[in-house]
Amino acid sequence: MLIRLLQRAFGVDPEARPLPGPQPPDRGPFRRDFWRSPLRGPWLASLLSSALLPLIVICALTGFISHVAYDSELGGNSVTGGDGLLAPIYAALDWPAGWPWLYAVNQGLHMVSGLAAIPILLAKLWAVIPKLWERPALRSLAHALERASLTLLVGASLFVFFTGVLNIQIYYPFGFGFVTAHYYGAFIFVAALLFHVAVKLPDLAKAFRERGIVAPLREDRASTRSEPPESSESAPTAPHAPTISRRAFVGAVSLGSVGLGLMAAAQSIGGPLRPLGLLAPRGRYYGAGANDFQVNKTATAAGIKPAQTGTSWRLELEGERSLELSRDDLLGLPLSTQRLPIACVEGWSTTQTWTGVPLRDLGRLAGVEDADELFVQSLQKAVLGQTTLNNSQASDPRSLLALRVNGEDLSPDHGFPARIIVPALPGVHNTKWVRRLEFRRA
Ligand SMILES: Nc1nc2c(c(=O)[nH]1)N[C@H]1C(S)=C(S)[C@@H](COP(=O)(O)O)O[C@H]1N2
Ligand SMILES: [Mo]
Numbered sequence: 001m002l003i004r005l006l007q008r009a010f011g012v013d014p015e016a017r018p019l020p021g022p023q024p025p026d027r028g029p030f031r032r033d034f035w036r037s038p039l040r041g042p043w044l045a046s047l048l049s050s051a052l053l054p055l056i057v058i059c060a061l062t063g064f065i066s067h068v069a070y071d072s073e074l075g076g077n078s079v080t081g082g083d084g085l086l087a088p089i090y091a092a093l094d095w096p097a098g099w100p101w102l103y104a105v106n107q108g109l110h111m112v113s114g115l116a117a118i119p120i121l122l123a124k125l126w127a128v129i130p131k132l133w134e135r136p137a138l139r140s141l142a143h144a145l146e147r148a149s150l151t152l153l154v155g156a157s158l159f160v161f162f163t164g165v166l167n168i169q170i171y172y173p174f175g176f177g178f179v180t181a182h183y184y185g186a187f188i189f190v191a192a193l194l195f196h197v198a199v200k201l202p203d204l205a206k207a208f209r210e211r212g213i214v215a216p217l218r219e220d221r222a223s224t225r226s227e228p229p230e231s232s233e234s235a236p237t238a239p240h241a242p243t244i245s246r247r248a249f250v251g252a253v254s255l256g257s258v259g260l261g262l263m264a265a266a267q268s269i270g271g272p273l274r275p276l277g278l279l280a281p282r283g284r285y286y287g288a289g290a291n292d293f294q295v296n297k298t299a300t301a302a303g304i305k306p307a308q309t310g311t312s313w314r315l316e317l318e319g320e321r322s323l324e325l326s327r328d329d330l331l332g333l334p335l336s337t338q339r340l341p342i343a344c345v346e347g348w349s350t351t352q353t354w355t356g357v358p359l360r361d362l363g364r365l366a367g368v369e370d371a372d373e374l375f376v377q378s379l380q381k382a383v384l385g386q387t388t389l390n391n392s393q394a395s396d397p398r399s400l401l402a403l404r405v406n407g408e409d410l411s412p413d414h415g416f417p418a419r420i421i422v423p424a425l426p427g428v429h430n431t432k433w434v435r436r437l438e439f440r441r442a
Contacts, residue, residue, distance in 0.1 A: 032229075035130040038239035039246055041227030042207035043216055045234060047250065048124040049204060051257075053197070055117040060190055062110035067183055069095040069103055070345055070426045097396035100423035104343035107426075108268030111347030114164055115264045115279075119256035121157060123249075128234045149195045156189035168280075168346050203232070221245040267348045280348060290406035291414050293342075293350045296427070299412040302380040304433050306412075309379070313417050315401070319366025319439040327417045330403060333357045338398045344427035354421045356402035359437070360395050368439035370395050375438040376420055376431045387429040393422045394439070401434060 028034060068090060096102070131150075138144045163174070163182045172178060211227070219225075224246060226239035260279070267277035285295045299309075314324040336358050341351040363371045374394035378385035393399055399422040403410065410416040415432030422430065 029133040030135050033238040036236050036238055036240045038226035038242045039249055040127050041235035042232040043211045045127045046204040046207040048120055052117055052120045055113045058109055058113040062106050063186055065106050068093045094390055097393045097423045100340050102424040103426050104341045104349040107343055107347050111264040112261045116257045116261035118161055119253050123253045131233045134233055149192055153192035153196050156185055156192055160185045160189050217247040264347055270350050287411045287413055290408035291411035295413040304379055309417050316436040317362055317366040319368035321367045330357055340421050340423055342427045342430055353406050354400055354402040355404040356400035358397055359399045359401055362437060363439040366439050371439035372442040373440040377436040378431050379433040379435045387431050396423055398423050
């Protein structure tokens with residue numbers, strides 16, 4: 001009996017009749033002729049997918065690369081808890097300090113591709129929405145699997161894009177950690193997407209073969225025809241007259257996509273283009289004079305008291321031996337000046353000229369030449385108040401404990417008395433208000 005029911009539910013029985021019991025409603029959006037736009041159909045879905053896929057590939061790759069730089073280097077500090085299953089892969093990947101711009105470019109690409117994908121993703125969901133209401137809901141095992149994978153795909157894509165945008169806006173209304181959720185959400189998204197692409201590639205090829213790749217874009221509104229209803233559930237059975245041509249629709253979506261992408265690029269490239277980053281969170285504080293560049297967290301917000309950073313401040317060095325240095329002691333050491341970017345994970349970058357003591361010189365003072373790991377602690381008591389640098393970061397001659405920026409002392413908001421600045425390091429690890437450096441051997 002149960003087997004019969006299952007067979008019928010999945011449409012295995014060639015003579016399947018509707019299951020006994022209350023029948024699904026055949027009203028409103030459940031009726032296929034409810035969806036009347038003549039634009040919907042396999043060609044439009046295929047075109048949008050072809051534009052979406054490369055953006056998502058770039059966004060996913062740069063996201064996972066960022067995870068290596070941002071999280072897996074942190075050892076015990078890792079937000080995602082030491083990387084579990086993937087630990088062996090991450091252990092083999094050592095984020096380099098070689099190219100100072102590496103993280104800025106990676107995060108710039110992540111934001112540009114991610115934001116540019118959003119209008120296309122929304123258009124794609126619009127183009128296939130009749131499928132959400134399909135009746136009967138489950139027709140065969142294959143159909144059930146496909147629908148389950150689509151639920152995962154739509155849910156996970158909305159989740160990663162939504163949490164990503166909220167993070168750029170520094171708004172955390174949810175009760176879970178952003179990094180962990182966005183990271184694991186991405187695995188579900190990518191897995192569901194791979195399955196979807198594999199299943200749908202033949203449909204895409206068919207739509208382009210039958211209708212051409214760009215041919216429908218040449219039709220004006222008057223010559224816009226709907227695609228045949230038997231070509232897909234998304235094509236209308238009772239289309240109304242077109243109110244807009246396909247090329248106007250695709251044009252509007254492209255405009256939104258390029259516009260968002262350019263705004264993200266402006267934030268990442270910075271300098272004179274910065275004001276174009278219209279959707280960057282506003283109301284962020286900028287310092288004055290030489291310290292006039294974006295502050296993510298002010299000294300006040302981090303709970304740093306002037307008394308802690310005054311003349312009584314000492315840098316604690318720990319290694320083969322421990323010692324304490326005042327700010328004047330540090331300024332008396334050989335100083336180095338480097339032009340290096342701060343590249344925030346949120347996609348904005350800013351390049352400044354920093355002066356300070358090379359970290360490897362401080363390691364030598366603590367009796368550790370070429371440390372395997374450098375553990376940094378801030379005066380700030382919070383997760384962001386500590387970080388771990390790897391060997392290539394701690395030993396790069398350009399890596400500094402910065403004391404000055406653009407020729408002036410660091411402002412309290414940019415980390416006075418001293419901050420970390422390392423080539424290609426994600427912004428978040430450039431710890432401000434440093435209190436203690438511990439040079440470690442493996
Ligand atoms: N102690 C401490 N250091 C910190 C932070 C922080 O909140 N606390 N924010 C980090 C982040 S997320 C970034 S992007 C950079 C920003 O540096 P800026 O404020 O000097 O531009 O500092 C990093 N260093
Ligand atoms: Mo950041």
